Amino acid sequence: MVVARSAFTVTFPARFHLVLAMNPCPCGRGGQATLPGAPSCVCTPVQRRRYLSRISGPLLDRIDLRVTLVPPTLADLEFGATDAEPTAAVAARVLEARDRAGRRLAGTPWRVNADVPGPVVRRRFGLDAEAAAPLDHAVSRGLVSARGADRVVRVAWTVADLAGRDRPSRSDVGSALAHRDSGSAWAA
Numbered sequence: 001m002v003v004a005r006s007a008f009t010v011t012f013p014a015r016f017h018l019v020l021a022m023n024p025c026p027c028g029r030g031g032q033a034t035l036p037g038a039p040s041c042v043c044t045p046v047q048r049r050r051y052l053s054r055i056s057g058p059l060l061d062r063i064d065l066r067v068t069l070v071p072p073t074l075a076d077l078e079f080g081a082t083d084a085e086p087t088a089a090v091a092a093r094v095l096e097a098r099d100r101a102g103r104r105l106a107g108t109p110w111r112v113n114a115d116v117p118g119p120v121v122r123r124r125f126g127l128d129a130e131a132a133a134p135l136d137h138a139v140s141r142g143l144v145s146a147r148g149a150d151r152v153v154r155v156a157w158t159v160a161d162l163a164g165r166d167r168p169s170r171s172d173v174g175s176a177l178a179h180r181d182s183g184s185a186w187a188a
């Protein structure tokens, strides 16, 4: 990780995946369908907004994948999720996607899409006009920052790698954008 300021530039060895989890509101039941008789969210809209604003915009801007998790139902707990894909199948798909990215990045210092610096993403791995349309629209409306746009492009490449496509399609970009804002608590 390189921290650049006007007076100095420092390189710290750092390679990690940051995974954060939070509740949708102070009571933890916001946005959930509840069974009759079960307690439901008691938070006011102001309380929810205050709670969610504890993650600052600049930090949130660096979180590429935002996923809303729905609590398991009683049936899930009793019978297990029947439509869940086995972990081994997912692992094989991820390995294949990483191979595909690795082949594309062969001869560069980078191994995965997340490693590629923003200027290189724009210069060498830019989207074609058709695929870029949803992202251009989001940037022009101020929904995605310049830094965020680079991050969306990286995720779109990963979505394409997972799907076995040579380059991101418009729907891959849409998917990357949707992961950035799952339309959940963040939008509240």
Ligand SMILES: [Zn+2]
Pocket: 025, 026, 027, 028, 029, 030, 041, 042, 043
């Ligand atoms: Zn609540």
